[in-house]
Every structure is written in C-alpha cells, then in structure tokens.
Amino acid sequence: MSEPITLVATSAFGLEAVISRELKQLGYEDQTVENGRVTFQGDLNAICRCNLWLRSADRVLVCLGEFTAFDFDDLFEEVRDLEWERWMPPSVQFPVRVSTVRSKINSAKNSQKVVKKAIAERLKQHYIKDWFPEDGPLYSVSVSILKDKASVCIDTTGPSLHKRGYRKLTAGAQLKETLAAGLIQLSYWNRERPFIDPCCGSGTIPIEAALIGTNTAPGINRDFTSEGWQQLSAELWEAAREEAHDLMRNDIAFRLQGYDIDPAMIRMARYHAQQSGMEEHIHFQEQPLSELSTPRKYGCLITNPPYGERLGEKEDAEKIYREMKRVCEPLEMWSIYVLTSHPGFERIFGRKARRRKLYNGRIECTYYQFPGPPPPRKKTPWDQATSASKKSTDEKPVDTETANEEE
CATH class of the missing domain: 3.40.50.150 (Vaccinia Virus protein VP39)
Structure with missing residues (x-):
C-alpha cells in the first residue's frame, strides 16, 4: 500500500489551526482545514507518526471516501462501493458509529445498520464468505453526514489522543x-x-x-488500535517510536x-x-x-x-x-x-x-x-564579533593622514 492515503486529524473546535501547524512540522503540507478536522495526505508511516506526535488532535482517521447521500439507498450503495478489503481482513471487528447533522438522513441508528450491512456485503463478495466471526483486529468505522455529505473513515487511534497515560488519578473539571x-x-x-x-x-x-x-x-x-492491523507492521511502529525517542531533548x-x-x-x-x-x-x-x-x-x-x-x-x-x-x-x-x-x-x-x-x-x-513584549534577542557569536569590531572602530578612529604617512 505505497500509494498516498487520505487521513483526517479530528479536533475540538478552535484548535484546527494548531493541528494544521503540527502536521506541517511533521512534513505533511498537503492539507485541507475544516471545522473540527484537518484532512491531509500521508502514507502508512504517517499513521504511526501522527498518532505519536499530534498534541492537540483527538484522533487520526483513514478516510475511505466522501459522497452525497440523500437516503438510505444512496448510503448503502456508496458505502458498499468503497474498497473495504484494502484494509479489513476476513476476521475483522468493525463497529460502526454514525453522526448526522442537518441532513435528509436524520436517523443515526438506522444509518448505522445500513453502513454495517453494506460493509459486510462488500467483504462477502471479496472473501467469498457468508459469515464473519468478528473476532479479529478492531477497525472502528466512523461516518459523519453533514448537509447530506457523508465522510466515511476508519479510526486508527482507539481511545482519544488526550489519554497520554500519565493522568492516572481523577479530579473534578479536569482540562483535557x-x-x-x-x-x-x-x-x-x-x-x-x-x-x-x-x-x-x-x-x-x-x-x-x-x-x-x-x-x-x-x-x-x-x-493504538491500528497497532493490531495487518497493514502496519511491528517494524513500522518500532521505527516511528525510535524516531520519537531520538528526538527527545533530555x-x-x-x-x-x-x-x-x-x-x-x-x-x-x-x-x-x-x-x-x-x-x-x-x-x-x-x-x-x-x-x-x-x-x-x-x-x-x-x-x-x-x-x-x-x-x-x-x-x-x-x-x-x-x-x-x-x-x-x-x-x-x-x-x-x-x-x-x-x-x-x-x-x-x-x-x-x-x-x-x-x-x-x-x-x-x-x-x-x-501578550507582553518579546524578550531581548540573545546575541549570537556574529553579533558579539560585530559589536566588538564596532567598539574598536569607535574607540580608535582611523587617522588617514597618519596612515598615509606611514605607508
């Protein structure tokens, strides 16, 4: 799977610009910023690196497709036409979550059933199977429908990225x-x-x-959930973690x-x-x-x-x-x-x-x-050399007549 992958970093409203900057620092310049999400192009390595490095994102998703759907028939046909077999093995667990806002399809519960059935039909055709045990790796499907435009993704993260692992005790009204x-x-x-x-x-x-x-x-x-995916080898995750350890400033x-x-x-x-x-x-x-x-x-x-x-x-x-x-x-x-x-x-x-x-x-x-005033700029070796040269010049102005006489 060497071709580019469309990925989505989701966030709380107001932090999209922060995530966009974080992605650019990681080297992912090809991106589109929308409310609550930044869509960008990457590869399999990007899934590992973004999950490890993004500080203000909630999740990293693989976007399988976007389309317009006005009813359940549209939703079923479009979801079934997506390349689910590119990601999902035959024993996959694929729970489905649907959100719908200001759309003609307004039942998240019924949409969930339609999406689940469409995915199963696609996998049946590809793997020539009538039944899936759903006891394998987890591929959580996320579908958002806004103004009749559906976005279909698979979650690579699992528990939200705010769960770093260090906050083991709880208190009231904690900041994420x-x-x-x-x-x-x-x-x-x-x-x-x-x-x-x-x-x-x-x-x-x-x-x-x-x-x-x-x-x-x-x-x-x-x-992360995607550490159990067949597409993301242990070596890929190991390389991403090794890079992160190397970049730490202790x-x-x-x-x-x-x-x-x-x-x-x-x-x-x-x-x-x-x-x-x-x-x-x-x-x-x-x-x-x-x-x-x-x-x-x-x-x-x-x-x-x-x-x-x-x-x-x-x-x-x-x-x-x-x-x-x-x-x-x-x-x-x-x-x-x-x-x-x-x-x-x-x-x-x-x-x-x-x-x-x-x-x-x-x-x-x-x-x-x-914002207060910026701190004074620290002098660099070049600044110090220039300053010393200027001070020397100021203290001993050149006497051109004497210099000419000496020559």
Whole structure:
C-alpha cells in the first residue's frame, strides 16, 4: 500500500489551526482545514507518526471516501462501493458509529445498520464468505453526514489522543491534555521563557508544557488500535517510536512553576508529573493566588481558573479574577493567557484581550490573550564579533593622514 492515503486529524473546535501547524512540522503540507478536522495526505508511516506526535488532535482517521447521500439507498450503495478489503481482513471487528447533522438522513441508528450491512456485503463478495466471526483486529468505522455529505473513515487511534497515560488519578473539571497543549501552542511560550500556572489543579498545563519543552512525543507511552492491523507492521511502529525517542531533548534545563491552593491537587500534580517523566522540569507548590510574585521577566502565565458555572460559584470565580488582576499588574513584561467561560472576565481583569473561542468539553470558553513584549534577542557569536569590531572602530578612529604617512 505505497500509494498516498487520505487521513483526517479530528479536533475540538478552535484548535484546527494548531493541528494544521503540527502536521506541517511533521512534513505533511498537503492539507485541507475544516471545522473540527484537518484532512491531509500521508502514507502508512504517517499513521504511526501522527498518532505519536499530534498534541492537540483527538484522533487520526483513514478516510475511505466522501459522497452525497440523500437516503438510505444512496448510503448503502456508496458505502458498499468503497474498497473495504484494502484494509479489513476476513476476521475483522468493525463497529460502526454514525453522526448526522442537518441532513435528509436524520436517523443515526438506522444509518448505522445500513453502513454495517453494506460493509459486510462488500467483504462477502471479496472473501467469498457468508459469515464473519468478528473476532479479529478492531477497525472502528466512523461516518459523519453533514448537509447530506457523508465522510466515511476508519479510526486508527482507539481511545482519544488526550489519554497520554500519565493522568492516572481523577479530579473534578479536569482540562483535557489535548486542550492544554493547544493553549500552550497558542501562546508565545518556549522553553527559553519562564512559565507559571497559578491555578494548576492536577498539573495538566505545566506537564504538557514540559512535554513540549523536551520535544517528547505525547503518545510515546501508549498503545493504538491500528497497532493490531495487518497493514502496519511491528517494524513500522518500532521505527516511528525510535524516531520519537531520538528526538527527545533530555539534555536541556528549564523549570516550570505550578501553584494551587489545594494541597490534594498539588500532590496529584506531582504524581502526574512523575508518571509523565517530567518531574525534574516542574516545581509544584501549594500557594494561594494572592501570594503570586516573581522577579523574572518575559515569562508566560497560562492558566485555566474556575469558571463559576455552577449555582453559587460565580462570586467565588469573580473573586479569583479580581485577585488575578491584582497579582498580574506588576508582571508588565509577562504574557498572560486565561481560559474561562465567564463572560465578564475581561471586564473584571480590566484589560482588552485578544480572544479565541475554544471548547472545554461541551463548555464554550474564551481564551483571553494579553501578550507582553518579546524578550531581548540573545546575541549570537556574529553579533558579539560585530559589536566588538564596532567598539574598536569607535574607540580608535582611523587617522588617514597618519596612515598615509606611514605607508
């Protein structure tokens, strides 16, 4: 299967541009960006690499085809005509999930039955079999129908990509790892700049920043459904993982800071950092927001404070925002990034922000961005040589008359 494969990276709304940039960094330039998905061209190796490396995507899908379907007959015929045998062996498990939005086909349950039957008919014709035990590798089929246009895919990922494997303990209202990575990638932070999360909770944002700072592939320690596929050999996965290990930067030193008022959250954050292998790069400490201060400059503060969504919690959230305004005022050289669903945050914080709509689960949020000045550019050896030369010239101007006399 050397010919190009059409792949789809799905995401939460608002993170499509982030995923597009990630794919370009991996070398996949031929792409189309739509709401909630980026379609791109790759090969079998791309399935392995994208599952390992994409930080803000939910899944990586193989797209078998797209077509228009106005009724169940259209859906059956079009699905049956797809080359299912190219991917699926005769013992395959192929559960089907269908979503339909603003289409003439409006029953997901009935569509699921139609798709399942169409796939079975195609496989029967190819393998000359009347029955399939469905006890082999898993090929989960995903069909989305939007405005009568159907997209038929096979999921290569399995459990969503946000499940990195390090977050083994649970707490209320945790931020998904994929969204946390997106917040960082939408900021100006890099490992050369200070980093603070003053409301770090169970530590997801600092841990994702540490993974980015060390260039650690987020999926390096988990398994994927497509590892059991006949098309993707163990050698292919081994090569992709070996590449990821080779690209990790364990030789660099940086220190991130995460604070929270709840000691249980700090204990959980430290445990998660240990599970991720990033504990040496993050300092977690129990501390109220009111005590936040730092002498460092040109850093990035990225946080996901309480929203006040539940009844009776709104006033508590607004108190936190007022405190955040106070402690951030001295941080004139810092860039501040805050994700919240509270519509009055910008007014309480007292500054105009760049805004970006994002979704934390089903909650519509705004990512408020207050970029500060960039840090001074570090002098390169060329800059230093040029500066020394200029200083020497300034201190000893050339006396052309004397020079001519000496000649």
